[in-house]
Amino acid sequence: MFRKRYRQQIPELNTTSTADISFMLLIFFLVTSSMDTDKGLMRQMAPPPMEHEQPMDINKDLVMNVSLDAHDQLTLDGKTVTFAQLTEEVRTMASINPTGHVVAIQADREATYEAYFRMQDAVVSAYNSLRQQYAQEHYGKAYQRCNAEERTAINDRYPQRISEGLRVGDGTSGMNPIEKGGQP
Amino acid sequence: MRPMRSMFHTHRHNVPSLNVASMPDLIFTVLFFFMIVTHMRSDEVKVRLQVPEGSEVKKLANKAAVVNIYIGRQGDDWLVQLNDDIVKPEEIPARIEQIRATMSPELVEHLTVSFRADRHTPMGIIQDVKQALQQSYALRINYSATEIK
Numbered sequence: 001m002f003r004k005r006y007r008q009q010i011p012e013l014n015t016t017s018t019a020d021i022s023f024m025l026l027i028f029f030l031v032t033s034s035m036d037t038d039k040g041l042m043r044q045m046a047p048p049p050m051e052h053e054q055p056m057d058i059n060k061d062l063v064m065n066v067s068l069d070a071h072d073q074l075t076l077d078g079k080t081v082t083f084a085q086l087t088e089e090v091r092t093m094a095s096i097n098p099t100g101h102v103v104a105i106q107a108d109r110e111a112t113y114e115a116y117f118r119m120q121d122a123v124v125s126a127y128n129s130l131r132q133q134y135a136q137e138h139y140g141k142a143y144q145r146c147n148a149e150e151r152t153a154i155n156d157r158y159p160q161r162i163s164e165g166l167r168v169g170d171g172t173s174g175m176n177p178i179e180k181g182g183q184p
Numbered sequence: 185m186r187p188m189r190s191m192f193h194t195h196r197h198n199v200p201s202l203n204v205a206s207m208p209d210l211i212f213t214v215l216f217f218f219m220i221v222t223h224m225r226s227d228e229v230k231v232r233l234q235v236p237e238g239s240e241v242k243k244l245a246n247k248a249a250v251v252n253i254y255i256g257r258q259g260d261d262w263l264v265q266l267n268d269d270i271v272k273p274e275e276i277p278a279r280i281e282q283i284r285a286t287m288s289p290e291l292v293e294h295l296t297v298s299f300r301a302d303r304h305t306p307m308g309i310i311q312d313v314k315q316a317l318q319q320s321y322a323l324r325i326n327y328s329a330t331e332i333k
Binding site: 015016018021022023025026029030033038039040041042043044045047048068107108109110111113114116117118120121124128 | 204205207208211212214215218219222236238239240241242243244247250255296298299301302303304305306307308310311314317318319321323324325326327328329330331
């Protein structure tokens with residue numbers, strides 16, 4: 001009978017600090033987690049050369065010999081060039097003969113990776129600008145906005161014809177078949 | 185007419201307190217969102233490296249099929265690290281085979297090797313690694329870099 005009158009209210013739990021605790025967890029995750037998205041330059045290497053494989057015959061006039069020496073000096077067919085010039089030259093060559101030319105890359109073992117990467121970047125940028133231009137002219141939109149079919153058509157129009165001469169064990173320089181351009 | 189008393193008496197309104205009971209829930213939602221979208225890098229990088237910069241870089245798709253190769257300095261030596269362990273270039277084909285064996289067939293087709301190499305790495309090391317990869321038919325490679333706008 002009297003109990004009802006004395007029924008105590010359960011005291012409410014003080015949850016004010018839960019917000020602070022979860023904020024701390026949130027900030028911890030924000031700080032420790034790596035948000036970096038892996039970005040890079042995709043390349044497709046040629047399969048290993050078969051024994052007794054005949055090197056492909058390519059017209060010398062269509063080959064652009066790009067090489068990087070031990071001091072990171074970039075040369076194109078014997079002439080010293082900058083990365084921007086290389087892009088221009090490759091662009092010109094690829095627009096004249098999109099499917100016949102070859103960009104032959106060679107790097108000295110002492111060259112730095114950065115120079116090599118910038119060389120690759122310069123060559124790829126030449127192809128990308130050509131593809132971009134083609135996409136604008138024929139589809140009226142940027143390459144990135146084209147669908148898979150259109151992209152394949154563009155890539156077939158301007159294939160990346162980059163060949164990389166890896167030095168073979170005995171010191172002779174073997175020319176590998178064309179290294180296909182990576183999926184953009 | 186109102187009594188004189190109330191003319192000077194200012195009513196003190198209590199500002200109603202904001203109900204913050206749902207704030208932890210909100211923050212927990214944000215927390216869970218972050219926990220889900222961020223990926224934890226599983227490899228412990230044992231070499232010091234700084235990747236180069238490029239303008240034509242693309243996002244690397246299909247993370248499950250990516251094998252990471254880190255090339256960088258440890259003290260004065262240049263070392264190659266594949267996923268979690270320091271390896272010699274000659275050991276790479278065997279490692280790739282091991283990794284292939286654990287992957288599903290669809291992933292094996294999309295196997296990509298991502299080079300995270302330091303800017304000042306001599307090309308000789310990179311070429312050795314590339315040749316090793318070529319021998320093991322891991323032909324899709326990616327030169328990891330930061331993007332310059």
